[in-house]
Amino acid sequence: MVLLCLSQHAPGAHDAGTEDDTRMLALKTAEKLLAEVAPGDRKALQALIQLATRQKSMAERVLQDLLPAITDDAGQDDPYLILAIANAYNIVKQPTRSKNILKRTISSIPWTPEKADGLERCWLEVADGQVSSGRVDAAKELLTKVLNHNNSCSAAYQLLGYLAEKEQNYKNAAQNYDNAWSFGGKSDLSVGYKLAHAYLKLKKYPECIVVCRHILKAHPDYPKLKKEILEKAKTNLRT
Structure with a gap:
């Protein structure tokens, strides 16, 4: 649990609007949880x-x-x-x-x-x-x-998705990003963005729109999402 809180503290774990407050809260929570850790592990976690x-x-x-x-x-x-x-x-x-x-x-x-x-x-x-x-x-x-x-390691799926995307293997990228998105509780919006982009490349427009709407519900002004992904998915869905 201590390391989970520290992963929330890591730069980039959240969007800029709430990042500082969330990271400070995560750090304080980690410090409280440290008291419950076995003495043998406490030194390294501290x-x-x-x-x-x-x-x-x-x-x-x-x-x-x-x-x-x-x-x-x-x-x-x-x-x-x-x-x-x-x-x-x-x-x-x-x-x-x-x-x-x-x-x-x-x-x-x-x-x-x-x-x-x-x-x-x-x-x-x-x-x-x-x-x-x-x-x-x-x-x-x-x-x-x-x-x-x-x-269920979200971070591993995310890295595999990134590698597949670099190889332009969008089917594999979408599968890995979907696992990263799901196992991460759909909370890392940057992963959602990458998943939506992969769906757009695969012409899976309904799936792309669903992910975009989830992101926009949490972050209505998420950078580039509406213009570069959502609008394109909607336009292609109509044609």
């Missing part, structure tokens, strides 16, 4: 909350505090600890070190129910980096691994 501020001085403090723990037998297999250190490295502009420590979670840490959420988040970070560096096949393989363990 660090992740501190890192949510994106302050370089805080990231340097986290690295100083956590790096010694990563050499311990327990620490080197702790995905939350690795995630916190990787995030701190990114904040202090050391992305190579971040990538290297995250890679440790793919091959050397066995999956267990207790580590499932932490491993999933580490794998998603690695996959996102692979997508950014053009390693598409490696990203797809890792995202498939995520979905094999958690078939």
Whole structure:
């Protein structure tokens, strides 16, 4: 639950109009929930909350505090600890070190129910980096691994949808965006926009209009949606 709140705090998790208030509320909620976390996991999760501020001085403090723990037998297999250190490295502009420590979670840490959420988040970070560096096949393989363990992972479907869209495979893109949209509770409007766009490309105009209306109900002035997608879908539906 703590990490769920932190994902809501992440930049871009919401639209600009409500983003700041929502992120602050999510951060405060995460801090309250931390008291309910088992002591063994609390240190890394506390660090992740501190890192949510994106302050370089805080990231340097986290690295100083956590790096010694990563050499311990327990620490080197702790995905939350690795995630916190990787995030701190990114904040202090050391992305190579971040990538290297995250890679440790793919091959050397066995999956267990207790580590499932932490491993999933580490794998998603690695996959996102692979997508950014053009390693598409490696990203797809890792995202498939995520979905094999958690078939309702919205973030994995979203990345797969993005890759399919880049390949202009709009059928595959729509399937993945639809899963991301549904499993995400239809709350991430940017995913809805991408789904509506894929439906438009597939000439699935009724489905496109339904998604557009859902987005506009939550955000009546959602950028570009009416002109670039909804109006085109309605026009094509009439002809």
